[in-house]
Amino acid sequence: MRESVHHLAMLRRNLATIVGGERRSCEGRVATGHEALDAAMGGGLARGRVHELFAAEGEDAASATGFAAMLALRAAEDKPILWLGTDEAERPAGQFYAPGLAELGGDPASLVLGLAPDAKTLLKGAADAARCAGLGALIVECWGKCTLLDLTASRRLALATEQSGVTLLMLRLEAEPVASAADTRWAVSAGPSRPLEADAPGPPVFEIELLRRRAGPSGMRWHLEWDRDRLVFNDPALPGAVVPLPAGRPAAAQPGLRLSA
Numbered sequence: 001m002r003e004s005v006h007h008l009a010m011l012r013r014n015l016a017t018i019v020g021g022e023r024r025s026c027e028g029r030v031a032t033g034h035e036a037l038d039a040a041m042g043g044g045l046a047r048g049r050v051h052e053l054f055a056a057e058g059e060d061a062a063s064a065t066g067f068a069a070m071l072a073l074r075a076a077e078d079k080p081i082l083w084l085g086t087d088e089a090e091r092p093a094g095q096f097y098a099p100g101l102a103e104l105g106g107d108p109a110s111l112v113l114g115l116a117p118d119a120k121t122l123l124k125g126a127a128d129a130a131r132c133a134g135l136g137a138l139i140v141e142c143w144g145k146c147t148l149l150d151l152t153a154s155r156r157l158a159l160a161t162e163q164s165g166v167t168l169l170m171l172r173l174e175a176e177p178v179a180s181a182a183d184t185r186w187a188v189s190a191g192p193s194r195p196l197e198a199d200a201p202g203p204p205v206f207e208i209e210l211l212r213r214r215a216g217p218s219g220m221r222w223h224l225e226w227d228r229d230r231l232v233f234n235d236p237a238l239p240g241a242v243v244p245l246p247a248g249r250p251a252a253a254q255p256g257l258r259l260s261a
Contacts, residue, residue, distance in 0.1 A: 030075040030167060033232025037222050040210075041184075047075070048165040049183035050158050054172045056189035056209070061173045064188040065141075066104065066226075067206055068171045072137035073106045073231050075167040079136025081106075082129050084114045086122050089143035089173070104204075105228035110136075119148045123157075130160035130168055141171045154180040177211060185212040191223055194237045203227065205236050 029044035038044045045051055051071075055064040072081045083096070098108040114129075116122040119142065126140045138161075142149055154170075158181040161168045170182065177185055191205035202225075209221045225236035 030071065032071070032074060032224070033227070033230070034222065034224055034234060036235075037224070037233070040220055042216070045071070045075075045167070046183050047167050048161050050154065050161055050168045050170055050181065052170045052172060052177070052180065052182040052185040054175065054177060054185070054187050054211070056187040056207075058174065060189040063190040063204075063206055064171060064173065066100075066204055067188045067208070068139050068169045069101060069104055069106065070204075070226055070231075070233070071169055072139055072167075073104065075169075076110065076136030078110075079134065080110055080112055081137045081139065082112045082114065082132075082135050083139045083141070084116065084122055084125055084129065085141040086116050086119060086143060088118070089141050103228070104226065105231050119146050123148055123153055126168070127156055127160055130157050130166055131164050132166065133164040135164075135166045138166050138168045139171055140168060141173070142175070144174050146172075146175065149180075151179050151181065154182060158182070182212070183214050184210065185218075187211055191236065193225070202237075 028047050029038075029042065030047055031038050031044035053064050053068050053071075055061045072083075085096075096113055098111070101108050101111060114125060116125055122140065122142065126138070129135065129138050140157075149170075157168060157170075160166075170180075187209045189207045191207045193202040193205045196202050204226045206224045206226075207221065208224060210218045212218050223236055224233040226232075227234055
């Protein structure tokens with residue numbers, strides 16, 4: 001318990017160093033750049049809300065992680081991005097690999113990392129961070145079932161983001177969806193990328209499904225390609241921007257943000 005309190009105090013001190021601002025109500029949307037997706041979402045993902053991202057299959061954890069980072073880059077608007085995780089998540093997933101963020105087009109210097117010893121400390125830190133209006137985006141990586149992340153805890157996070165305007169991306173790996181106060185819930189899987197010269201791998205491609213949406217229909221699916229130079233999602237250079245996800249399809253490997261230490 002003393003270790004958890006110590007980590008929480010350190011996180012609060014780090015948050016205090018981030019440029020803050022007055023609390024504000026949520027305004028605007030995080031446009032992805034993908035016309036069909038943004039049109040369906042009323043201009044993009046709502047700012048100042050909680051959005052859940054699940055790996056469609058266990059092998060898609062790297063894709064879900066990369067997709068969360070890309071959405072955070074879209075949401076940040078030159079403000080810092082805070083990424084919170086736990087020791088439990090770092091053991092199977094590996095340590096954060098800063099050059100991976102640079103490869104996606106982001107600036108590692110704009111990223112603040114926080115590592116909690118347990119889920120309880122993680123959620124307390126996330127609640128504090130969600131109130132920090134100086135953040136551009138907040139990613140909370142919650143590994144496994146995480147029983148502490150119940151409906152009450154998610155409502156607490158949702159209220160905090162609505163007051164501050166911070167967009168919170170809840171990254172759920174090795175987990176199944178449960179009731180929550182999230183504005184949207186997504187399943188992310190790897191898609192086939194177009195090869196470049198010398199058969200080098202092309203830009204990351206994702207197949208995403210909108211599993212749940214509080215203010216509209218769900219069940220829609222899109223095929224997205226990331227443009228690291230413009231920091232936007234496009235239709236992939238493959239036929240079919242909206243595709244069905246075949247049952248039992250093995251997920252293709254995609255470059256992620258983590259490498260084994």
